[in-house]
Amino acid sequence: MAQNLLKNKKTILSTQGYRGTRDFYPEAQRIKNFVNSKIHQLLKSYGYEEYSGPFVEHLELYAAKSSEEIVKDQLYSFQDKGERKLAIRPEMTPTLARMIASKQKELLKPIRWYSIPTCMRFERPQRGRLREFDQLNVDLFGGNALDEDVEIIMTAIDILRSLGGQYSDFQVKINHRGIINQFLANIIKISQDNISPILRLFDKKDKLSESDFNQQCQNLNLNDKQIKSINTFLQASIDEVIDLLGPYAQSAQDLKQRLDILTTLTSSECIKFAPDIMRGFDYYTGMVFEVFDTHPDNHRALFGGGRYDNLVGAFGGDELPGVGYGVGDVSLTNFMEVHGLLPRLFKETHVCVLRFSQTDRLMALQLAKQLRARNLNVETSITESKFGKQIQNAEKLGAKAVAFVGQEEMEKNAFSVKWLHSGQQETFTNNAEGYSNFKEKLMSFI
Amino acid sequence: MAQNLLKNKKTILSTQGYRGTRDFYPEAQRIKNFVNSKIHQLLKSYGYEEYSGPFVEHLELYAAKSSEEIVKDQLYSFQDKGERKLAIRPEMTPTLARMIASKQKELLKPIRWYSIPTCMRFERPQRGRLREFDQLNVDLFGGNALDEDVEIIMTAIDILRSLGGQYSDFQVKINHRGIINQFLANIIKISQDNISPILRLFDKKDKLSESDFNQQCQNLNLNDKQIKSINTFLQASIDEVIDLLGPYAQSAQDLKQRLDILTTLTSSECIKFAPDIMRGFDYYTGMVFEVFDTHPDNHRALFGGGRYDNLVGAFGGDELPGVGYGVGDVSLTNFMEVHGLLPRLFKETHVCVLRFSQTDRLMALQLAKQLRARNLNVETSITESKFGKQIQNAEKLGAKAVAFVGQEEMEKNAFSVKWLHSGQQETFTNNAEGYSNFKEKLMSFI
Numbered sequence: 001m002a003q004n005l006l007k008n009k010k011t012i013l014s015t016q017g018y019r020g021t022r023d024f025y026p027e028a029q030r031i032k033n034f035v036n037s038k039i040h041q042l043l044k045s046y047g048y049e050e051y052s053g054p055f056v057e058h059l060e061l062y063a064a065k066s067s068e069e070i071v072k073d074q075l076y077s078f079q080d081k082g083e084r085k086l087a088i089r090p091e092m093t094p095t096l097a098r099m100i101a102s103k104q105k106e107l108l109k110p111i112r113w114y115s116i117p118t119c120m121r122f123e124r125p126q127r128g129r130l131r132e133f134d135q136l137n138v139d140l141f142g143g144n145a146l147d148e149d150v151e152i153i154m155t156a157i158d159i160l161r162s163l164g165g166q167y168s169d170f171q172v173k174i175n176h177r178g179i180i181n182q183f184l185a186n187i188i189k190i191s192q193d194n195i196s197p198i199l200r201l202f203d204k205k206d207k208l209s210e211s212d213f214n215q216q217c218q219n220l221n222l223n224d225k226q227i228k229s230i231n232t233f234l235q236a237s238i239d240e241v242i243d244l245l246g247p248y249a250q251s252a253q254d255l256k257q258r259l260d261i262l263t264t265l266t267s268s269e270c271i272k273f274a275p276d277i278m279r280g281f282d283y284y285t286g287m288v289f290e291v292f293d294t295h296p297d298n299h300r301a302l303f304g305g306g307r308y309d310n311l312v313g314a315f316g317g318d319e320l321p322g323v324g325y326g327v328g329d330v331s332l333t334n335f336m337e338v339h340g341l342l343p344r345l346f347k348e349t350h351v352c353v354l355r356f357s358q359t360d361r362l363m364a365l366q367l368a369k370q371l372r373a374r375n376l377n378v379e380t381s382i383t384e385s386k387f388g389k390q391i392q393n394a395e396k397l398g399a400k401a402v403a404f405v406g407q408e409e410m411e412k413n414a415f416s417v418k419w420l421h422s423g424q425q426e427t428f429t430n431n432a433e434g435y436s437n438f439k440e441k442l443m444s445f446i
Numbered sequence: 447m448a449q450n451l452l453k454n455k456k457t458i459l460s461t462q463g464y465r466g467t468r469d470f471y472p473e474a475q476r477i478k479n480f481v482n483s484k485i486h487q488l489l490k491s492y493g494y495e496e497y498s499g500p501f502v503e504h505l506e507l508y509a510a511k512s513s514e515e516i517v518k519d520q521l522y523s524f525q526d527k528g529e530r531k532l533a534i535r536p537e538m539t540p541t542l543a544r545m546i547a548s549k550q551k552e553l554l555k556p557i558r559w560y561s562i563p564t565c566m567r568f569e570r571p572q573r574g575r576l577r578e579f580d581q582l583n584v585d586l587f588g589g590n591a592l593d594e595d596v597e598i599i600m601t602a603i604d605i606l607r608s609l610g611g612q613y614s615d616f617q618v619k620i621n622h623r624g625i626i627n628q629f630l631a632n633i634i635k636i637s638q639d640n641i642s643p644i645l646r647l648f649d650k651k652d653k654l655s656e657s658d659f660n661q662q663c664q665n666l667n668l669n670d671k672q673i674k675s676i677n678t679f680l681q682a683s684i685d686e687v688i689d690l691l692g693p694y695a696q697s698a699q700d701l702k703q704r705l706d707i708l709t710t711l712t713s714s715e716c717i718k719f720a721p722d723i724m725r726g727f728d729y730y731t732g733m734v735f736e737v738f739d740t741h742p743d744n745h746r747a748l749f750g751g752g753r754y755d756n757l758v759g760a761f762g763g764d765e766l767p768g769v770g771y772g773v774g775d776v777s778l779t780n781f782m783e784v785h786g787l788l789p790r791l792f793k794e795t796h797v798c799v800l801r802f803s804q805t806d807r808l809m810a811l812q813l814a815k816q817l818r819a820r821n822l823n824v825e826t827s828i829t830e831s832k833f834g835k836q837i838q839n840a841e842k843l844g845a846k847a848v849a850f851v852g853q854e855e856m857e858k859n860a861f862s863v864k865w866l867h868s869g870q871q872e873t874f875t876n877n878a879e880g881y882s883n884f885k886e887k888l889m890s891f892i
Contacts, residue, residue, distance in 0.1 A: 012762040013510055015548035018532060021500035023545050026559070029496045045818045047795050047825035047843070050475045054467035054578055055501060055564055056522075056534070064459055076502075076532075078524030081568045086464060086522075088502070088534075099469050102461035108842055110828055113472070118501055118564075122527050132500055143828025147807070151828065154811075158818075265811055316458040349493050361593070365600075365711055372491045372604075379493030382556055382589025382597065396554055397493070 020123070020131025030345040032134075035163065035332055036116060039136060042162045046155050048112040048138065053095035055118065059085040064314050065094035074121040088120045091326070092137040093311075100141070101315030109142030111322075116329075128300060128330055136332075139324030141311075146254070149287045149307060150261050152323045156291055156303045157266055163332065164341035167267040170302065173274035174259060174289040177306075178251025179241060180275065183233055186248045188226045198222075203278040205234070238273040251286075258287060283308040287323070295338040302335055303327040350442060352394035353380045354404040356387065363405035367415055367430065371403070374439050395420055400445050403438075405430065421445060466569070466577025476791040478580075481609065481778055482562060485582060488608045492601050494558040494584060499541035501564065505531040510760050511540035520567040534566045537772070538583040539757075546587070547761035555588030557768075562775075574746060574776055582778075585770030587757075592700070595733045595753060596707050598769045602737055602749045603712055609778065610787035613713035616748065619720035620705060620735040623752075624697025625687060626721065629679055632694045634672045644668075649724040651680070684719040697732075704733060729754040733769070741784040748781055749773040796888060798840035799826045800850040802833065809851035813861055813876065817849075820885050841866055846891050849884075851876065867891060 017023055024032060040050070059077050062070065070090045077087040089095060092115055100107065120132050138155055140148045153172060160170050180199070184190040190198060201216055208216070210231075217227045233244065238256045242249045255273065262271045279288040286307030293302055305325020312320050336342045351371060355364040368378045379397060381390055394402045405415045409427065417438060418425045428434035463469055470478060486496070505523050508516065516536045523533040535541060538561055546553065566578050584601055586594045599618055606616055626645070630636040636644060647662055654662070656677075663673045679690065684702045688695045701719065708717045725734040732753030739748055751771020758766050782788045797817060801810040814824045825843060827836055840848045851861045855873065863884060864871045874880035 011510070013507060013544070013547075013760045014504070015544050015761050017500050017541075017544065018502055018504055018530070021502065023500070023541075023548070024498040025545065025549070026495035026497055029498055032498075033496065044794065045821070045823050047793070047823060049472035049793060050479065051472055052470040052475055052478075054463050054469070056464055056467065056566065056578065058460070058464055061459060064457070073527075076524065076526060078522065080522060081519075084464070095463075095469075098459070098461050098463065099471065101459075102469070103471070108839075112825070120502065132502065140828070144830070147826070147828035150811070151826065261808060261811070264808060265815065314459045315461050347493070347495060348490065362707060362710060365596070365707070369711065375491070377491050377493060379558070380593070380597065382586070382593035384590070393554075 018131070020125040022130065022132065026347070027345075031333065031342060032329065034343060034345060035329065035336070038162045039114075039116070039159055042159050043114050043138065043155060046112065046151070046158075048114045048155070051096075051099065051113050051115050052117065053092070053099060053115070054089070056086050056088055057095060057098075059087045061094045061098060062087050062090065065097060066090060070121065074123055076120050076122060089117060090119055090121045092117045092119065092135065093324075093326075096137065096139060097311045098315065100320065101312040101317045104312060104317045104320065110148075111139070111141040113140075114138045128298075128328075128334055130330055134329040136327050136329070137324065138305075138326075139322055141320055141322035145286060145307060145321070145323070146257060148323045149258050150265075152305065152325060153258075153262055153289060154265060156305075156325060156327070157262075157270065159327075159332075160291070160302075160335070163336055165335070165339060167270040169294055169339050170335070171270050171272050171292045171294055172262070172289055173272050173277050173292060174255065174262075174287060175274055175277040176251045176255040176287050177285055179245070179255065180278070182245055182248035182251060183241075183275075187233075187245065188222075188229050190222075190226075194220060199278050202234070202276050205276050234276050236275065241273075241275065255287060279304060279306050283310065285309045285321075289325070291327075293335050293338065295335075298334050298338040300331070302331045346398045348377055349379050349394075349397045349399045350376045350401070350446070351378050352390070352397065352399045352402045353378055354387070354390045354394075354402050355381050356384055356404070356406065358384075360405055360407075360410070363410060367403060367405055370435050371439070374435055376439060376442070391418070391420070400442055419445070464577070466571040468576065468578065472793070473791075477779065477788060478775065480789060480791060481775065481782070484608045485560075485562070485605055488605050489560050489584065489601060492558065492597070492604075494560045494601070497542075497545065497559050497561050498563065499538070499545055499561070500535070502532050502534055503541060503544075505533045507540045507544060508533050508536065511543060512536060516567065520569055522566050522568060535563060536565055536567045538563045538565065538581065539770075539772075542583065542585060543757045544761065546766065547758040547763045550758060550763045550766065556594075557585070557587040559586075560584040574744075574774075574780055576776055580775040582773050582775070583770065584751075584772075585768055587766055587768035591732060591753060591767070591769070592703060594769045595704050596711075598751065598771060599704075599708055599735060600711060602735075602751075602771060602773070603716065605773075605778075606737070606748075606781070609782055611781070611785060613716040615740055615785050616781070617716050617718050617738045617740055618708070618735055619718050619723050619738060620701065620708075620733060621720055621723040622697045622701040622733050623731055625691070625701065626724075628691055628694040628697060629687075629721075633679075633691065634668075634675050636668075636672075640666060645724050648680070648722050651722050680722050682721065687719075687721065701733060725750060725752050729756065731755045731767075735771070737773075739781050739784065741781075744780050744784040746777070748777045792844045794823055795825050795840075795843045795845045796822045796847070796892070797824050798836070798843065798845045798848045799824055800833070800836045800840075800848050801827050802830055802850070802852065804830075806851055806853075806856070809856060813849060813851055816881050817885070820881055822885060822888070837864070837866070846888055865891070 075087050116134050116136050118134050140152050184195055242252045245252055277290055284306040288306035290301040291303035303325050307323040309321045310319050353364045353368045364380055368380045371378045401417050401419050403415050403417045409415050413430045414427045415430050416427050428438045521533050562580050562582050565581050586598050630641055643666055660673055688698045691698055723736055730752035734752030736747040737749035749771050753769040755767045756765050799810045799814045810826055814826045817824045847863050847865050849861050849863045855862050859876045860873045861876050862873050874884045
């Protein structure tokens with residue numbers, strides 16, 4: 001295959017990348033770096049540490065740990081030249097589980113970890129969904145479930161706030177797997193094999209009309225009383241659910257504690273009990289949550305996560321309960337976009353050192369070196385275009401000043417500066433004192 | 447394939463990742479982040495901007511732009527579920543070429559770009575070489591060749607220096623494709639078809655004894671006079687080469703200019719003319735260079751790069767000459783390791799907020815929130831273990847202090863602090879003034 005293509009080196013190549021992947025030109029990369037630096041900073045303030053792992057894992061890891069949908073339909077799997085079966089990571093959790101299982105005994109608890117891996121899934125690209133995306137993963141192990149659940153949700157909320165979001169810009173919808181399980185098994189007495197299909201139906205309720213939803217309930221052999229009870233349940237407050245569940249309300253009471261603490265720490269605007277939040281993955285066993293954008297143009301889930309009891313079980317280690325979530329970079333950028341939070345970021349070049357002939361090259365390079373040693377960002381001219389053209393270029397780069405050492409300056413052991421905001425020109429001595437005077441003045445304009 | 451594996455969910459999974467890939471636990475990730483932050487900072491000080499691109503490209507891109515060795519032996523290629531032929535990137539240059547070709551007209555010149563992509567090649571893992579690695583790529587377009595060549599090498603040197611390297615810790619070996627071409631074609635008059643095999647032989651000269659080298663020259667039908675001339679040439683200084691080439695010395699004179707400027711800007715220790723440096727890739731057309739570690743335990747090439755005339759030709763755009771290099775993260779880390787430059791980095795937690803019962807949770811969370819709002823890194827207890835145990839844990843995290851709001855503090859609207867270096871305890875008021883007094887004192891211990 002590769003051999004055939006090698007022979008066609010003369011064909012004109014397409015400049016299009018693979019569909020569903022992105023090219024980050026410097027302008028886009030600045031935004032990406034800005035968002036990531038806010039995430040790093042916020043998570044560090046909570047004591048979370050970054051980790052990372054391979055882009056490719058043995059296929060069996062995903063076959064065992066990822067959902068059937070991912071493994072069957074979305075995985076990029078292949079063999080290496082030694083016929084080992086591999087796959088590109090569709091999500092980070094299997095790698096996280098493998099890494100933690102591998103050092104489970106040595107790791108200091110609590111484990112507060114995060115990563116921002118690039119992942120790939122074969123899906124139809126659309127708004128908010130690409131084939132290649134970065135997904136922040138935050139996980140917490142080794143403490144009380146209540147403390148962990150509150151903390152993990154607080155980090156999600158504070159990430160949005162550190163990106164400029166207000167409490168009214170998003171809503172954390174929280175549920176507990178135990179609530180729905182108790183409701184189905186003990187209140188409306190659904191048989192065990194009917195529970196999964198009903199959970200799947202709940203999960204897509206938002207996309208169905210009321211009558212379609214009721215019809216699909218009937219298709220699952222639910223009677224009118226059960227359907228009515230489901231509709232009541234799905235609109236109930238947490239207190240109503242506690243009443244409804246009676247002796248089976250432990251999970252609901254646990255969840256209420258979380259809701260109360262989170263509301264006190266943030267705002268009642270953004271914390272919401274939502275009995276219809278299911279989360280697809282098999283492994284969630286306690287609290288589950290999604291963070292929704294409240295903007296009408298982007299009404300979708302940003303973050304999703306929950307509590308699981310047995311992350312590392314498949315590796316034969318001791319059970320390690322924990323809580324975590326994921327959020328895609330595309331979702332975060334869309335959130336910032338609709339709320340007008342995307343900053344305009346510029347290249348941070350402070351000074352351009354110009355030159356005009358073959359003879360001033362070394363002086364220019366030496367001056368640039370001295371200024372860089374003082375933590376300034378300095379670009380030097382790599383052409384000998386006219387003064388005016390070089391100034392224009394410096395302005396496009398956002399520089400505050402241009403500096404140069406012409407014949408006259410060389411004789412006086414000096415360098416000249418033209419301040420771009422005023423057009424004024426000024427001369428500094430070409431020594432430590434001059435560099436530091438220049439820097440001081442430059443900094444006053446930034 | 448995936449289907450079969452799905453049925454085996456009960457098998458105990460291996461915690462080993464795919465051979466030649468790495469798990470970055472937080473300790474290793476800190477080093478990686480440290481090195482990358484130095485690189486970002488240094489390149490920013492030269493006006494370079496980060497870009498990035500897809501981990502996977504159409505196979506034809508690499509088939510056209512990568513070397514035959516990479517395409518035939520080292521590529522991870524596969525098909526997506528729509529039967530599109532793809533490959534994991536073995537190097538960044540093809541993506542760079544595609545991205546620049548795609549916006550060639552719009553991009554402001556000069557183009558100073560860098561990226562730190564993760565790449566994969568199917569090779570036998572060994573010291574300094576893995577199957578998955580990060581490779582810094584730095585490229586420069588749009589100026590005079592001389593200015594560009596000097597600048598690109600200066601950035602490589604200054605990266606090593608920003609990581610703590612001295613001029614004596616590495617050597618930049620520089621050559622020019624034109625020198626060797628002129629020497630072979632016009633001085634010892636090698637026929638055109640014999641040039642490639644001879645270049646390949648030169649490239650591996652370091653690994654051959656003198657007699658093996660001479661033997662292999664004979665195998666290529668070189669006569670004794672030619673072989674003697676080659677041996678003289680390969681040990682000549684740049685001035686001797688200029689003499690030797692006589693009327694064909696233009697490339698050598700160009701290179702001498704670069705060597706002189708670089709020596710003046712740095713040190714004669716680290717700048718070296720090396721007529722045997724070839725660089726494998728077809729596309730280098732001018733200056734080529736490699737940066738070697740001078741440490742006896744790690745005597746290998748770190749950086750490699752050079753000048754090319756036609757990066758974007760395959761896309762049908764105008765010729766765009768430029769210069770660039772690559773350096774792997776494994777090489778950089780090995781360099782730092784042998785020279786004792788790897789820093790000991792710790793988790794930067796400032797304060798642990800402790801709690802001891804179910805009743806002080808909210809006070810602890812509120813206090814942590816206030817301290818985080820003042821840019822402190824704060825971990826809160828997520829267990830109710832004993833005071834001594836929580837203190838021990840805080841010490842392991844490198845915290846400077848623990849803080850808590852017990853019953854007594856609650857009544858006085860205060861919080862207590864225990865300074866971990868002295869064991870002394872002190873109380874602050876639980877308000878803005880108290881937080882800022884605490885922060886001020888904490889900062890004096892950092």
